[in-house]
Amino acid sequence: MGNFIRVLKINIYSIIALPFLLLATACKLVAKALSRIKIIFTMGLITGIVILVISVMKEPGRILELLGSSLGITVGLGVVLIVLKVAFQVVSFILTNLYHLAVGFFDTLYMVAFNVYQSLEKGCSNDFEYLRLTGPSFLYMVLCSFYMLLKLMNYFIKLFIQLSLVAFILISAGFAIYLYVYTASSIETAFGLSFGQYFAAFDTISKVESIVLYIVLVADVFVILVSLGLEWKEWSNELTLGEADYDRYSKAFEGYDDYMEGIESEDEEGYEYFLTVDEHLGDINGFLDEVRYAMDLDDNPLLENACNEYLRNLAEISDEISARNGKVSSDELMRMKPYIRQLDKQKDKIRRMLEKQNEILDNPAKNSIFFSGCTTRSKLDKRYKSLCKAYHPDAEGGDSETFMVLTEEYNKLKGMMDMAEEADASVEE
Amino acid sequence: MKKYKLSQLLILLILIASLSMTGCSPVLYGNTVMGDCSLNVAFLNVLANSSEGSFQAITEDIRGQVEIKVELQNIITERKYLITLNPANGYFYTAKLNPGTYRVIDVDGSMSKYTGMHLSAGSDTVELVRGNDSSNLSIYIDNEEEFLAFQNNLKPEMEIITTGRFSRKLWMDSEIIDIQDVTNHISVDSDTMVKPYAKCDIHDEAKGIKVTYLNDSSEVRSWRACKVIGISLDKSCALLPGGVTLGMKTETVCNKDTGLYGEPHGFEGVAIYGLPIGDLRAVYKDQNSGDKLSLQLDSMNGYITGITYELEVYE
Numbered sequence: 001m002g003n004f005i006r007v008l009k010i011n012i013y014s015i016i017a018l019p020f021l022l023l024a025t026a027c028k029l030v031a032k033a034l035s036r037i038k039i040i041f042t043m044g045l046i047t048g049i050v051i052l053v054i055s056v057m058k059e060p061g062r063i064l065e066l067l068g069s070s071l072g073i074t075v076g077l078g079v080v081l082i083v084l085k086v087a088f089q090v091v092s093f094i095l096t097n098l099y100h101l102a103v104g105f106f107d108t109l110y111m112v113a114f115n116v117y118q119s120l121e122k123g124c125s126n127d128f129e130y131l132r133l134t135g136p137s138f139l140y141m142v143l144c145s146f147y148m149l150l151k152l153m154n155y156f157i158k159l160f161i162q163l164s165l166v167a168f169i170l171i172s173a174g175f176a177i178y179l180y181v182y183t184a185s186s187i188e189t190a191f192g193l194s195f196g197q198y199f200a201a202f203d204t205i206s207k208v209e210s211i212v213l214y215i216v217l218v219a220d221v222f223v224i225l226v227s228l229g230l231e232w233k234e235w236s237n238e239l240t241l242g243e244a245d246y247d248r249y250s251k252a253f254e255g256y257d258d259y260m261e262g263i264e265s266e267d268e269e270g271y272e273y274f275l276t277v278d279e280h281l282g283d284i285n286g287f288l289d290e291v292r293y294a295m296d297l298d299d300n301p302l303l304e305n306a307c308n309e310y311l312r313n314l315a316e317i318s319d320e321i322s323a324r325n326g327k328v329s330s331d332e333l334m335r336m337k338p339y340i341r342q343l344d345k346q347k348d349k350i351r352r353m354l355e356k357q358n359e360i361l362d363n364p365a366k367n368s369i370f371f372s373g374c375t376t377r378s379k380l381d382k383r384y385k386s387l388c389k390a391y392h393p394d395a396e397g398g399d400s401e402t403f404m405v406l407t408e409e410y411n412k413l414k415g416m417m418d419m420a421e422e423a424d425a426s427v428e429e
Numbered sequence: 430m431k432k433y434k435l436s437q438l439l440i441l442l443i444l445i446a447s448l449s450m451t452g453c454s455p456v457l458y459g460n461t462v463m464g465d466c467s468l469n470v471a472f473l474n475v476l477a478n479s480s481e482g483s484f485q486a487i488t489e490d491i492r493g494q495v496e497i498k499v500e501l502q503n504i505i506t507e508r509k510y511l512i513t514l515n516p517a518n519g520y521f522y523t524a525k526l527n528p529g530t531y532r533v534i535d536v537d538g539s540m541s542k543y544t545g546m547h548l549s550a551g552s553d554t555v556e557l558v559r560g561n562d563s564s565n566l567s568i569y570i571d572n573e574e575e576f577l578a579f580q581n582n583l584k585p586e587m588e589i590i591t592t593g594r595f596s597r598k599l600w601m602d603s604e605i606i607d608i609q610d611v612t613n614h615i616s617v618d619s620d621t622m623v624k625p626y627a628k629c630d631i632h633d634e635a636k637g638i639k640v641t642y643l644n645d646s647s648e649v650r651s652w653r654a655c656k657v658i659g660i661s662l663d664k665s666c667a668l669l670p671g672g673v674t675l676g677m678k679t680e681t682v683c684n685k686d687t688g689l690y691g692e693p694h695g696f697e698g699v700a701i702y703g704l705p706i707g708d709l710r711a712v713y714k715d716q717n718s719g720d721k722l723s724l725q726l727d728s729m730n731g732y733i734t735g736i737t738y739e740l741e742v743y744e
Binding site (some may be wrong): 058073183186187189191198201207209213214217 | 683695
């Protein structure tokens with residue numbers, strides 16, 4: 001009966017978890033895509049400029065006429081430019097804030113959905129492992145088909161994200177080829193001509209215009225898709241704990257001391273922020289060691305996620321500063337302030353998670369039903385032996401189900417305590 | 430990378446919600462295949478056998494491209510539904526909608542510039558009740574007289590069909606005219622005066638024809654006294670030799686093997702065919718007279734959207 005309820009629970013949890021997994025994935029992909037929106041705007045602007053230049057080249061007389069009435073044009077143009085500049089700043093301000101809000105919204109939604117998914121998945125995973133220990137794996141795989149579906153979806157999502165860059169490069173190439181084939185086919189239908197015959201019938205300027213537009217169109221699609229693929233690929237890299245070249249950043253920072261002292265008198269606060277980043281970089285290796293140690297003992301995806309966010313933030317700030325080769329101005333440092341302030345908050349959050357995890361690891365049996373109070377391996381073994389005498393199926397009043405549960409818990413706690421002892425031993429060495 | 434305050438997220442949500450409520454959000458049409466009630470939408474004129482007032486009056490080439498879109502809205506839920514009638518479904522569609530009362534918001538036929546037809550629905554509202562037989566909504570041409578006159582105007586005599594493309598002839602107002610005499614067939618209330626050796630354009634917007642005039646004298650003249658050197662059509666008010674008019678498919682006119690005018694002598698504009706990028710014109714030139722005939726092409730939809738005939742001007 002107990003196993004039946006477990007199977008039912010696994011399937012129900014999986015059905016609920018599946019939409020959250022899809023929602024979390026979609027939100028993260030959208031947030032990543034939004035962060036590339038600047039590229040879309042840039043490509044659109046370049047395309048617009050190219051079209052404008054081509055239009056001018058086709059009718060240069062119009063430009064000469066415009067230049068002919070230069071005085072009136074200059075005055076009018078000056079007023080128009082001032083108005084445009086103000087309008088552009090207002091629109092830019094609104095769009096920038098909307099953009100940040102949109103990215104923040106999807107990031108937050110991703111965190112919420114991901115946390116729900118993780119909690120449900122962990123529940124399923126624990127029960128499924130128990131079922132596998134107690135009976136035929138294949139049978140339970142069939143009975144827990146929704147859980148299998150969930151794991152399959154998770155696998156394919158990770159695969160898709162990892163292969164997204166390659167896929168988008170192929171799609172871009174495919175688009176270029178499709179565009180040519182589609183055009184050639186349409187021309188054949190409409191005019192009964194081959195593409196070569198059709199193209200040869202255009203004048204030179206039209207030919208140049210068409211080639212440029214084709215290249216720009218294909219480039220637009222290629223740049224947008226590939227940058228999107230890069231962003232998604234970067235997310236797949238974040239899914240495993242990565243390392244940045246912090247030594248390189250630290251060395252780059254050494255040269256800034258003299259420069260930054262020079263502006264200290266102008267911007268004391270800015271200099272403080274600069275020192276904050278330097279401090280984080282200096283501490284990074286020790287901090288990463290702490291996190292890796294905790295992750296080795298107990299795989300905690302929330303801790304991993306928080307750490308990746310912190311590392312990413314630090315790497316981006318460091319990239320920004322070191323890219324300027326010692327020419328960071330106060331204004332540039334001011335723009336990075338919100339992100340630099342975030343570093344301390346992120347690190348504090350990770351430290352709190354590490355403390356909580358260490359608390360559990362120091363006393364893994366604290367919340368255990370059967371082994372509460374067992375702080376050492378010997379106490380754990382002693383308690384297990386006593387419980388076996390009471391609950392073993394062969395004992396009077398014994399119960400096989402309870403025995404299985406307590407055995408599973410014993411094995412898990414034993415493993416955690418053994419790993420903690422090994423880690424302590426290697427630290428001492 | 431940034432943690433956003435709850436207040437900022439709330440502001441964004443309020444912004445999105447208010448945009449949706451003011452109707453600035455994009456229209457998402459409802460499903461028309463899963464409801465409990467059936468609504469038959471039919472274009473009546475296509476079902477009529479008689480050619481009088483029938484859809485069949487339109488030339489086949491253009492008729493085959495006409496699509497009718499009927500937009501309905503549930504008066505309670507305010508959800509919109511789009512029904513499309515086209516040659517593929519024989520201008521008849523059975524929509525499956527939920528019970529309720531639906532208002533007809535819009536009836537729109539494509540290619541109206543080239544067909545001259547204006548459409549209306551048989552009733553302003555339709556009521557669907559579960560358990561009842563299917564309801565019907567008819568679509569019909571509500572300007573039959575003008576439509577017939579428009580189409581009859583495009584039914585030419587054989588002479589215009591067989592005359593050469595550079596004959597400088599037009600079929601307009603139910604007769605064959607010379608391009609030079611087109612001034613008598615346009616209604617423009619303008620007293621534009623043209624400077625010596627200058628050109629001017631006179632546009633009859635109602636008819637959809639623009640005429641280019643040249644004052645080839647040394648004195649200022651009214652446009653009516655000037656010489657016609659070109660015409661541009663943007664509506665189906667006239668037929669060119671061979672029966673060519675706006676709305677005809679590109680391959681019907683410009684195909685090397687089967688087209689009425691055959692392979693163009695050249696092209697102008699953007700060579701990327703099949704996408705809505707830039708203009709494309711097929712150009713025919715007469716070696717003898719120097720006249721130039723340009724057909725403006727809609728490369729995405731594959732039909733003629735404009736015709737320009739320019740007479741060669743000798744110094």
